[in-house]
Amino acid sequence: MNLKLAGALAAAALTLPASALADEGMWTFDAFPAARVEQSLGVRIDQKWLDRIQAASVRLTSGCSASLVSPDGLVLTNHHCVVDCAQNLSSGGSDYVKNSFLARIRAEERTCPGVQAEILLSITDVSADIAKATSGLSGDDFNKARNAAYSRLESEGCGKDPQTRCQVISFYRGGQHKLYRYRKYSDVRLVFAPEISAAFFGGDPDNFNFPRYALDVSFLRLYENGKAVRTPQHLTWKARAPLPGEATFVSGNPSSTDRLLTVAQLETQRDLILPIGQLQRAELRGRLIEFSRRDAESRRIATDSLFGVENSFKALFGQQSALNSPSLMDAKRVEEAELRARVAADPALATRIGDPWSEISALQKVTADQFLRYRQLEAASGGNSELFDYAQILVRAARERTLPSSERLPAFADARLPL
Template identity: 65%
Template sequence: MNMLKFVSSLGLVAVLASASAARADEGMWTFDNFPSAKVEATYGVKIDKAWLDRVQAASVRLSTGCSASLVSKEGLVLTNHHCVVDCAQALSTAKTDFVKDGFVIATRAEERKCPGMQAEVLTSITDLTDQINAATKGLSGAAFVKARNAAVAAAESAACAKDDKARCQVVSLYRGGQFKLYKYRKYADVRLAFAPEFATAFFGGDPDNFNFPRFNLDVAFVRLYEGGKPVKSPAHLTWRSTAPKLDEVTFVSGNPGGTDRMLTVSQLQTQRDLALPVSQLQRSELRGRLIQFSAESPEHKRIATDMLFGLENGFKVYFGRQFALNDPAFMGAKVSAETELRAKVAADPKLSATVGDPWGDIAKVQKVYADNYLRYRQLESAAGGGSDLYWHARELVRAAQERTKPSGERLPEFADARLPLMEKELLDDKPVHPELETLYLGFWLSKTREYLTADDPATKLILGKESPEGLAQRLVSGSKLGDPAVRKALWDGGLAAIQASDDPMIQFVLKTDAPAREIRKTWDAEVAGPTDAAAARVAAARFGVYGDAVYPDATFTLRLSYGKVAGWTYRGVTVPAFTTFAGLYERATGAEPFELAPRWIAAKDKLNPDTVFDFVTTNDIIGGNSGSPVINAKGEILGAAFDGNIHSLGGNYGYDGSINRTVVVSSAAATEALDKVYGQAALVKELTTK
């Protein structure tokens, strides 16, 4: 499908013309402010607190940036294949490729622990808005950021310090309009139970990505363990083995990663003109390097499959965002919506006196943003370019330095409440591939020299007399940080061990981290601090004008969206809501990415060709919702969300219910495949047992 032809943000114009309340099926709603009355009025189904509590208790957040759900009483969790492909890659070797061949086992004893993965179930939400606001009252810039971070760290520690099975996170909602403490029950032992072949989960590859019709079995199962035994999970969703019906009401419970629907016009212009073009240029070049790397040998292809998939997916996502922001009609609608809100504020003297002109304040920050963006990106936010060894080194160095300070005075990611997950991700045994490490690190070093110039003091400090490629090779080949025992010794040894280390990657970070810390300090004081303070006043304006009939931007916290099973019509072409197994075999060509896995060729005559494979709904989702359960009004699982259609790529900034669609792999297809393709009778029995 030609993206330039089919990506359209024009439908968003009607949605954005007024910033009042959410319309149609729009919204990623928090569980403590779900519009049950509106859903009942629209669809005739009643969603009460008991229903919400049940779904919340069965919804799972994965540290891989995905969503999931409990689907049996024995800790079995449904998610997407692409949410566990990193685990399958980590468990694979040159001789055993669980990505290519799938992870299909005979008994539960063969389930394998996913390194670095943690699962979390939300248990409570507590409003801390007044407490956080009191800590930052009257402050600005760096002082504002420091006071807020200290208050957040104190709240998280107070709520979770005495409970080693809990994780606490203070979340900013409405871009500073509210602060709420989310408390989770965490599970650090997550084991892979089933995953299909990559060719089956991602059938159609990049050409079909963000398109429909689709024929993907993008499902996987992990199991939660504690004390070496599967977790007992009576609060789980009911598995439905039959397909959904057209117009059936659907709900998606998951953790959308982030949206920018509440950004001001000046912020969107900065994304359009600076941040998106830079990131896409680098993403595009790195993609080419990975494609070339993958073509060099079968082993290179094996170790780069997951990386290339993620990079291509990201490129398409941000292309859609760029296209939306380049549309004059779309940006015109954003200007109109902002103008309407500002006019309503100006018409209310009391509200106007309270909020002032936060839009003007944010606009002033954009020049400072632009002046510092490249430096901040290259030295801080995107430092290392994806190199695990570099990231390990920087976390070890900074953790050793930060842990000498009181929790509230540290960089926020090193506060006491946040260290356990960092430690787990850092110390779990996960393979490191030196060839890929060298590629990523060398690319970052070369782009840093290009963007900051060879004469910049930071470039000179980083490279010295070496070339980017030569320095990357030296650092990677000499580092022992791929060994988790080495990382653990440095973590436990603290600052003394770090300073005494002769590991070249550790020494490189010690030598070069000062410019990164300096630009972060500048960013917090001159960009993040003023922006966050002003954004909180924009939020106050929204509340003052529209009340709580608006939902917050996504923040990778649990949300619920509502909709129905429905296809769509665009430019005279109607796209049906369902695909079937028969369509899969018709679409197969025998060549990548439309090549069937051997199991599926062998099982063709066993399968019901009319089984619904994938379907689409009007639910409002975004990245991070991958793996989210799609359920009906009875709380039965109809499938797992794994993608959006091409029109949804502008969904970062707005929603159009007439054409935006969520793409779902059906539980009916998963049941049929588990039974007749993979011979997973025990898994099917576990799923379907009442």
């Protein structure tokens, strides 16, 4: 999926009374299973509540989730979501990552370079438009037609309004396509970020544990035309802790669960993609640690990059361990066999979709042949260097902008260029 982040509701940042039943799920704002949640948890979620949570949920350009928590544009998020801003505002004489940042008055709030915030306004199902545009096509022709439809729908959805941004997002590996329309804010200012020793207490070994005894919190504020944005729809502070058995909802922008990967794709992840990536992350981690030992300024420079590498290494180490578990892979094989049997039992369905599992399995050889080249020249090119990333975007943008918007890579269509 090209984007899985926008406006998804894993749940919303407040608590509601409920029966003591365990449940979990992840839903988009326009497809919340209210009846099932009420039946299983005893909590009634109506459209008014969903609309308020959607209006109070913020997405940062980093992909981080955040929430509006005051009527004056104050935004609450995690510390790691602002550490790059604090790093960019720092210098050798003022290290806001190490020593914290606090604006005591509005005039002291400082603009975060390159940071943009977005609030989801609406979701429109455009699956029929994409299906019509790509009907009967495959390969490059399919991709070009889909991208052209994306560009057209995004341009039509937002027009020339500089305060909005539109984006078509693919769900279920292309089974659905929805147009997300955002209100965007380009002036985002840092209000508070604690010292990293408090925000990251326990360090790398303690990260991802729960409960974690750290002040992993920071505040930003949205501005427009030099003034703090009025945000009547916001979440409010509740001083008491959640009670045992109380339904808890968190709104945010999660990434894909990868639940739709076939066994063949999981084996490629296990045997090729994850091992190569982890080997390189381990090497980069070691180099960053050595660089940070040179002096205080080197340690300051390396802090943000080291944090990101260590986070990724731990998350993907867990994935790698799971995929090396025979019990998990055996369970996935059983599930896949059951699904294939259900398809085979429906001749009309089997005729319509063919045998995608065999096709995907055959494509794994192509993946193996191209993966390392693709990783080194595209996916992980530049070794996490922001400057390399900027250079790559600028060079690619110059080339893409010589083409009509409908023929460009989706990220460089006219509707997306302001981002």
